[in-house]
Amino acid sequence: MDRTERLYRIDRLLNERGVVPLRMFLDDLEISLPTFKRDLEYLRERLNAPIVWDREARGYRFDVASTGPRYELPALWFNxxxxxxxxxxxxxxxxxxxxxxxxxxxxxxxxxxxxxxxxxxxxxxxxxxIRFHRQAARAHDTKHFAPIAAAVLQRRRIVVQHHNRARNESLQREVSPQRLTFYRETWYLDAWCHLRDELRSFALDAIKDVKLSTNPAHEVPDEDIRQTLDAGYDIFSGKGVQWAELEFTPERARWVSRETWHPLQEGRFAEDGTYRLRVPFSNPTELMMDILRHVPAVKVLAPISLRDGILGQLQEALRSA
Structure with missing residues (x-):
């Protein structure tokens, strides 16, 4: 029997017999004395089991539980x-x-x-x-996560002090949280903004203060959330979705063809080995950043506005080089 089974067997013998001689443990469990001592130490040190040796009864028994965590065996078994x-x-x-x-x-x-x-x-x-490496993760104020998560689950409004990095200004908003989203190393709060009267995504690292409100949250239908925030590319998606069509070289296709850029993407290989990828987007900012990672192994076939945006970015980079 494995260690978990032995621990349960030790517990059952003590509960059934009250006092259990050492030899009974060794015979019943079919283990050596060192193995039994290791199991006993584990029960005492890790699970706070009040097992003592009774000299008069010449056996082990449960003592009155001491202070500390209550003794109990885990209820789950795992292979x-x-x-x-x-x-x-x-x-x-x-x-x-x-x-x-x-x-x-x-x-x-x-x-x-x-x-x-x-x-x-x-x-x-x-x-x-087993190691996990994280890149480009932005620091958050840890004290804000708990009240935001509570508001999401309890369906309550919150008042937040939100910092707009683009304009470098802070603004107080009352929002109705809809969900928390972890996207590209960053937590976002998807919420109905009562100031703008629309759905918005707020990065938690841009939230400087949080106050729970007693007002119930404004409920937004799941389908509206999906159409507004999930239909296009990136976390700042919105309505007015367009489709980008990209072509990758045969060499780069070996990687890109196995990537998920968007749940609704469409991909296919051409006869010459190039890979065509179609993804929906509304705000092109993040999509352009991902396309630029693959230059010069990618072509923007459509729409023209996206191609011009990529060209402008490359020209600006050359001018500042």
Whole structure:
């Protein structure tokens, strides 16, 4: 039997018999004395099990629980593949948003580490062998995440102090949160802006103050949110969607053909090996940035306005070089 099963068996013997001799444990579990001692130490140190040796009864028993976390065995069992998946998930949670989610998920991670710290693999080993590298992530004020998440789930309005980086000015807005979105290393609040009377996406790092309101949130139908914020390319999508048609060289197609630029994209290979990609967009800013990453291995076939925008960016870069 594996370690998890042995822990449950030790617990059951103690509960059923009250006092259990050492030899009964070794025979029932079919393990050596060092293995039993390691299991006993794990139960005491990691799970706070009040197991003591009773000299008079010459056996182990449960003592009165001391101060500290209450002893209980985990209610879930996992096979090896599930353990590896959960340990990897632990790393993903830890690295998803350092400093922002850490205070909120650390209690979960602590319990997960206690649950999954097995003899054959440990969270420390996963941290060493599986790494997540994040680039271009913007810092957030961690104290704002909790009230924003609460407003999203409780369907309450919030009053935020939002900094517009383009105009370098701050403005107070009352908004009705609809959802939180993690996009390209940044958290965004999708909300109905009562100042502008429309749906907007607000980067959390641009929010300087948050106050929960007692007013209920204005509800926006899911279909309206999808059409306004999800129909086109990038997080700042909107109505008036156009379609961009791009052509990539055969060499670059080996990578691009396996990428997802947008859920509604259309892609196909031409006979000459080039790759045609069609993606919807409304605001061209972010799409142009992604296209420029592939220059000179990409051509903008349509629309002309997008092609002219790319040309203007390249000419400006040459003038400032």
């Amino acid at each position: 090896a593949s599930e353990v590896y998946a959960l340990l990897t998930m632990q790393q993903l949670l830890k690295n998803l948003e350092p400093g922002l989610l850490a205070p909120h998920v650390e209690p979960l991670l602590s319990r997960l580490r206690m649950l999954l710290d097995r003899g054959d693999i440990s969270p420390a080993e996963v941290e060493k062998r």
